[in-house]
Each structure stands twice: as C-alpha cells, then as structure tokens.
Amino acid sequence: MGTRRLQLIGQLFVFVFVFCFSSHAQDVWTNGNSNNDWFDGGNWSGGVPGTGTDVQVDKAGTDKAVVGTGVANAQSISIGTAGSDVGEIDVNNGILKTSTNAFTIGNQGQGTLAISGTGFVSVQNNDNMILGSQTNSKGMVTVV
Numbered sequence: 001m002g003t004r005r006l007q008l009i010g011q012l013f014v015f016v017f018v019f020c021f022s023s024h025a026q027d028v029w030t031n032g033n034s035n036n037d038w039f040d041g042g043n044w045s046g047g048v049p050g051t052g053t054d055v056q057v058d059k060a061g062t063d064k065a066v067v068g069t070g071v072a073n074a075q076s077i078s079i080g081t082a083g084s085d086v087g088e089i090d091v092n093n094g095i096l097k098t099s100t101n102a103f104t105i106g107n108q109g110q111g112t113l114a115i116s117g118t119g120f121v122s123v124q125n126n127d128n129m130i131l132g133s134q135t136n137s138k139g140m141v142t143v144v
Contacts, residue, residue: 025049027074029057029065029087036066038094049074051099056081060088060112067094067119076101079111080137088112091119098123106132106139113141 027049033042041047043065049055055074057065058081067089076098079087086109089096093116103123105111107130115121123129131139 025053027053027055029055029059031059031063031065034063036062036064036090038065038067038072038089039070051075054078054101057087057089057111058082058085058109060086060110064088064090067091067096069093071095071097073097073099075099076103078104078107079113080106080109080139083108083136085109086111088114090114090116091121093117093119095120095122097121098127100125100127102128102130104130104133104139105141106134106137108134108137110138111140113139115141115143 025046027047028045029043030045031043033040035043037043039048051073053074055077057077057079065088072094074097079089081087088111091114105113113121131141
C-alpha cells in the first residue's frame with residue numbers, strides 16, 4: 001500500500017511539474033493580413049506575441065516578418081523551424097527582444113535575420129542566439 005501511494009504521488013508530481021513549466025503560449029507567423037507588420041495581430045496565429053510567447057517564423061521573401069518602429073517581444077524565437085521551412089525577420093529601426101529563452105535562426109530549416117537602420121536585437125538572461133542548430137540547417141544574420 002505504501003509503495004503504491006508513493007508511485008501515485010510521484011506521478012502526480014511529474015504531471016504538475018510538466019504542466020506548470022511547459023504551459024506557455026506559442027504563436028506562428030502567418031502574414032495573414034499581407035502587410036508584413038509584426039505588430040498586426042492578424043499576421044499571427046494567436047495575435048501579437050508578448051514576453052511569455054514562443055514565436056515561430058517560417059515564411060520569407062514577400063511574407064517575411066518586419067519589425068518597424070517599436071519593441072517586439074517574445075519568450076523565444078525560432079526562424080526556419082522544421083526541415084523544409086524558410087523564415088525571415090527584418091528588424092528595420094525597431095527592437096526585437098527575447099525574454100527568457102533562446103533565439104534560433106535556422107532551427108532545422110533555413111532562417112535569416114536582417115538588421116537595418118537603428119534596428120536592435122536583444123537576447124536576455126544570458127541565453128543564446130543559435131545559428132543553424134541542426135545538421136543541414138542554415139542560419140544567417142545580416143547587419144546593414
């Protein structure tokens with residue numbers, strides 16, 4: 001009886017731990033309003049992301065995400081998430097910040113980050129900016 005109770009308590013602890021620490025929002029760039037504006041909620045699967053949101057940008061070219069003037073926040077950012085994905089973010093005179101987790105450019109696919117004008121990118125809490133994190137993935141950053 002005591003062993004069974006410990007097993008149940010252990011399983012409950014694992015469930016609560018996983019649920020509490022893995023439940024956070026995820027938002028995918030869609031460019032649904034076709035204007036490339038990061039701050040337009042219609043361009044996201046779940047509205048404009050905030051500091052508690054994991055972001056995926058897997059569109060490029062005419063569908064890329066553009067951070068103009070203003071501060072764009074996310075918990076983490078992945079550009080080019082899956083093997084066939086190609087994603088691009090252009091930070092043009094704006095600020096792009098991650099609050100607690102990594103910024104991955106070319107997670108399994110191909111990712112590009114372009115910074116221009118007075119654009120600024122900040123990866124906070126000593127986390128990493130990762131370029132090309134997997135075999136055959138590609139990550140590129142350009143600053144002009």
